[in-house]
Amino acid sequence: MNLETKIGKITLRNPLILASGVLGSSYSSLNRIYNSGFGAVITKSIGIDERKGNPNPSVFFLHEIKSAINSVGLANPGYKLYREELKILIEKEVPTIVSIFGGNIDEFSEVLEGLDDLPFLCFELNLSCPNTEKEGLAVGTDPQLVYEITKEMQKRTSKPIWVKLTPNITDIFEIAEAAIKGGASALVAINTLKAMIIDIYSKKPILGFKRGGLSGAAIKPIGIRFVYDLFERFGETIPIVGVGGINSGYDVIEYLLAGASAVEVGTAIGIKYPENKTNLFIQQIKKYMHEQKVESISELIGGAHND
Amino acid sequence: MTKYFHNSKPEMCKIIKIMEENEDTRTFSIKLPFTPKKPKPGQFVMLWVPGIDEFPIGVAGIKDQILELCVAKVGEGTKALFELEQGDLVGIRGFFGKAFRIKKSITHIIVGGGYGMPPLKYLIEEIIKGRTEQDEIFVFEGARTKEKLLYVELLEKWKKEKKIDFFPFTDDGSYGKKGFPTEGVKEYLNKDNEKSVVIYSAGPEKMMKILFDICKNYNHIIDIQMSLADRHMRCGFGLCGACVVDPEGLRICVDGPVFSREQLEKMDDFGNYSRLPSGKKEEI
Numbered sequence A: 001m002n003l004e005t006k007i008g009k010i011t012l013r014n015p016l017i018l019a020s021g022v023l024g025s026s027y028s029s030l031n032r033i034y035n036s037g038f039g040a041v042i043t044k045s046i047g048i049d050e051r052k053g054n055p056n057p058s059v060f061f062l063h064e065i066k067s068a069i070n071s072v073g074l075a076n077p078g079y080k081l082y083r084e085e086l087k088i089l090i091e092k093e094v095p096t097i098v099s100i101f102g103g104n105i106d107e108f109s110e111v112l113e114g115l116d117d118l119p120f121l122c123f124e125l126n127l128s129c130p131n132t133e134k135e136g137l138a139v140g141t142d143p144q145l146v147y148e149i150t151k152e153m154q155k156r157t158s159k160p161i162w163v164k165l166t167p168n169i170t171d172i173f174e175i176a177e178a179a180i181k182g183g184a185s186a187l188v189a190i191n192t193l194k195a196m197i198i199d200i201y202s203k204k205p206i207l208g209f210k211r212g213g214l215s216g217a218a219i220k221p222i223g224i225r226f227v228y229d230l231f232e233r234f235g236e237t238i239p240i241v242g243v244g245g246i247n248s249g250y251d252v253i254e255y256l257l258a259g260a261s262a263v264e265v266g267t268a269i270g271i272k273y274p275e276n277k278t279n280l281f282i283q284q285i286k287k288y289m290h291e292q293k294v295e296s297i298s299e300l301i302g303g304a305h306n307d
Numbered sequence B: 001m002t003k004y005f006h007n008s009k010p011e012m013c014k015i016i017k018i019m020e021e022n023e024d025t026r027t028f029s030i031k032l033p034f035t036p037k038k039p040k041p042g043q044f045v046m047l048w049v050p051g052i053d054e055f056p057i058g059v060a061g062i063k064d065q066i067l068e069l070c071v072a073k074v075g076e077g078t079k080a081l082f083e084l085e086q087g088d089l090v091g092i093r094g095f096f097g098k099a100f101r102i103k104k105s106i107t108h109i110i111v112g113g114g115y116g117m118p119p120l121k122y123l124i125e126e127i128i129k130g131r132t133e134q135d136e137i138f139v140f141e142g143a144r145t146k147e148k149l150l151y152v153e154l155l156e157k158w159k160k161e162k163k164i165d166f167f168p169f170t171d172d173g174s175y176g177k178k179g180f181p182t183e184g185v186k187e188y189l190n191k192d193n194e195k196s197v198v199i200y201s202a203g204p205e206k207m208m209k210i211l212f213d214i215c216k217n218y219n220h221i222i223d224i225q226m227s228l229a230d231r232h233m234r235c236g237f238g239l240c241g242a243c244v245v246d247p248e249g250l251r252i253c254v255d256g257p258v259f260s261r262e263q264l265e266k267m268d269d270f271g272n273y274s275r276l277p278s279g280k281k282e283e284i
């Protein structure tokens, strides 16, 4: 049985990738999660300057729906300082994907060029964070901007460019098409969904930033639908990485069947014993493959489209 | 049936009593909506001041539904808390983190200062409750001046009742001995090295680092447990990564805040570096 998977030119030991923004500020937590058995890890989204992110409360869990709501925003130390974390990850041979963000082409370029000399796997463009007023969402909902940013970034590096899409949009095909035309190597779907929560006693929004994004179990059917739709339309053209609400090895299989070549896991890993969770995921994937007499991950990709 | 505080959004709770400990430290008694599974000493809650801020605060005590939190006013969030009055609402999430592990039939050495004292007070109460003939409790507390020493009356009372031995230290000598509690601990360890000792500590990280470096040289110390609190937190349950310490990738909020000797030995950041909300590493 072989758990290896390919996303374009990149081969991973298994389809599990740590999603951006979860345990991604220090090399040490990224290294820990990789060592727990993941195929690769993604950094917190990195920009030009140091940013402290949004005020607390900025993350909490919603027990009833096994989901999280967050408004961390793009807290990061800036690419110049983050280089130090990356160097250690590379020295430790951790397959690392670097998530970057910016408000326009120049900003994206500065970050990309400031990090490109380091030999990590690839870039993921965060065009889709709902927790900032300027960057992210505005960029990711404008097909022309998505096309231009992807094209310009692709020109500036020999590394693959993955484009992470927002679900907070009416027509994802338009944006996906723009990314493909711009030269993206993979589409990543989805980021968090716009969400909010209000305390009825103090009558105040709970998040310090008031508005936030939903992740975790509640968004899985939405992620599956996006991946299924994208695969149906573009499956022949570009690999897809599925994200959203994965909380078991069986959820991973579901994303693969919908059309994902690999998956990203975020919220499910934010627990006391992430190592146990990773082991469980791998066991469940193997169990399914054994029962279904599947030899390799590639046999599963897009398997739900064979009608 | 035991009811749990689920790791979920803040539970709104009423402040039923506010007690002045000193000029900038107050104890807030907070009524929980039900009697939860009892938190252990060292565990903490995320305390939300509605519309302002949310931050971690250690459990200073609990009796049925009444949770005791002792807070020092240091910045914006805690300042806003100090403006609240009896009857006002705060949000509570928790209980989070690894607690102190109380060993039996040994010498307990408890060393603290500043806002490390509230969880230690709760720890001492719990050790006293479950003590055997062999248990001995030594408490070393340090502060800049007499006014800043927390729980002096209570600790002196316990001393009088022969429940504990208590050694206060102040920088200016205005109460107890002049100097640092770490020196007192060292003196004690050099005098008596027969019985097995466990060190429990909470307070400024620099102080704990000095204490750790002293204590690691004694063979009769069977464990060193220290609670790290000089760290920024967001989620409190291990998701965001704000509180991670290098190089093992341990999270203060779920793998700590109380760490063991083995964990502290490998923790390069301990006493040296913390991370700002941006993730930037900064010398402590």
Ligand SMILES: Cc1cc2nc3c(=O)[nH]c(=O)nc-3n(C[C@H](O)[C@H](O)[C@H](O)COP(=O)(O)OP(=O)(O)OC[C@H]3O[C@@H](n4cnc5c(N)ncnc54)[C@H](O)[C@@H]3O)c2cc1C
Residues within 6 Å of the ligand: B044, B053, B055, B056, B057, B058, B059, B070, B071, B072, B073, B074, B075, B076, B077, B078, B079, B115, B118, B119, B228, B229, B230, B231, B233, B252, B257, B284
């Ligand atoms: C597990 C845990 C348990 C805790 N338990 C308690 C408790 O029981 N009681 C309690 O009072 N507090 C406790 N704290 C600390 C408490 O969370 C902080 O004091 C609180 O977050 C401060 O919030 P603030 O908004 O008032 O201050 P902020 O505005 O966030 O900043 C704190 C102020 O102190 C300054 N400051 C920050 N860090 C340092 C530093 N390392 N050295 C010097 N100055 C600094 C800042 O510049 C600022 O002025 C605990 C922390 C943790 C992680």
Ligand SMILES: Cc1cc2nc3c(=O)[nH]c(=O)nc-3n(C[C@H](O)[C@H](O)[C@H](O)COP(=O)(O)O)c2cc1C
Residues within 6 Å of the ligand: A019, A020, A021, A022, A044, A045, A059, A068, A070, A072, A073, A074, A099, A126, A129, A164, A190, A191, A192, A214, A215, A216, A217, A219, A243, A244, A245, A246, A264, A265, A266, A267, A268, B239, B240
């Ligand atoms: C606390 C938190 C912070 C996040 N930060 C980022 C980020 O900086 N960049 C990004 O592209 N996505 C970010 N995300 C979104 C995740 O990468 C992922 O797309 C989303 O959480 C859905 O996956 P999940 O349900 O497995 O968590 C963040 C999510 C969480 C929960």
Ligand code: FES
Residues within 6 Å of the ligand: B232, B233, B234, B235, B236, B237, B238, B239, B240, B241, B242, B243, B244, B251, B252, B253, B254
């Ligand atoms: S505060 Fe989020 S991981 Fe510890």
